[in-house]
Amino acid sequence: MNVRVLGKSGPPVFPIALGCAAMSGLRGPVMDDSESIATIQEAIERGVNVIDTADFYGGGHNELLIAQAIKGRREKVLLSDKFGGLRSPDGGFVGIDGPQR
Numbered sequence: 001m002n003v004r005v006l007g008k009s010g011p012p013v014f015p016i017a018l019g020c021a022a023m024s025g026l027r028g029p030v031m032d033d034s035e036s037i038a039t040i041q042e043a044i045e046r047g048v049n050v051i052d053t054a055d056f057y058g059g060g061h062n063e064l065l066i067a068q069a070i071k072g073r074r075e076k077v078l079l080s081d082k083f084g085g086l087r088s089p090d091g092g093f094v095g096i097d098g099p100q101r
Contacts, residue, residue: 011078017050018043023065024095025091033065042068044076054082 003012022026023036039052051070053062063081070077084098 013050013078014048016048017052017080018048020051020062020066021052021054021057023061026057026062030058030061033068036065037069040066041073044070044073049076050078050080052080052082054085056083056085056087059087 002015004015005012018040020036020040022086023031043051051066053066055063057063058065066079084092084096086095086097088094
């Protein structure tokens with residue numbers, strides 16, 4: 001499998017990560033959960049080992065979805081989880097929850 005190492009001695013990763021924002025409505029309508037889970041699982045089977053999510057994708061829906069998809073496969077993936085983005089009830093970006101500079 002074609003992999004790259006993160007940093008000087010980090011974990012080996014597939015050259016492409018799977019971004020999951022669209023699965024929870026960040027880029028349009030929410031995808032069907034079973035289709036999303038199948039997509040994540042197929043990506044893992046094909047060697048993708050970095051799954052990208054954020055706590056504000058679908059108000060936490062995305063992280064719960066990924067948890068279902070990687071159950072029994074957790075040792076095969078690295079999770080990239082962004083945090084701190086604040087969303088309004090209608091999904092609009094309203095700021096950052098973190099230190100202000």
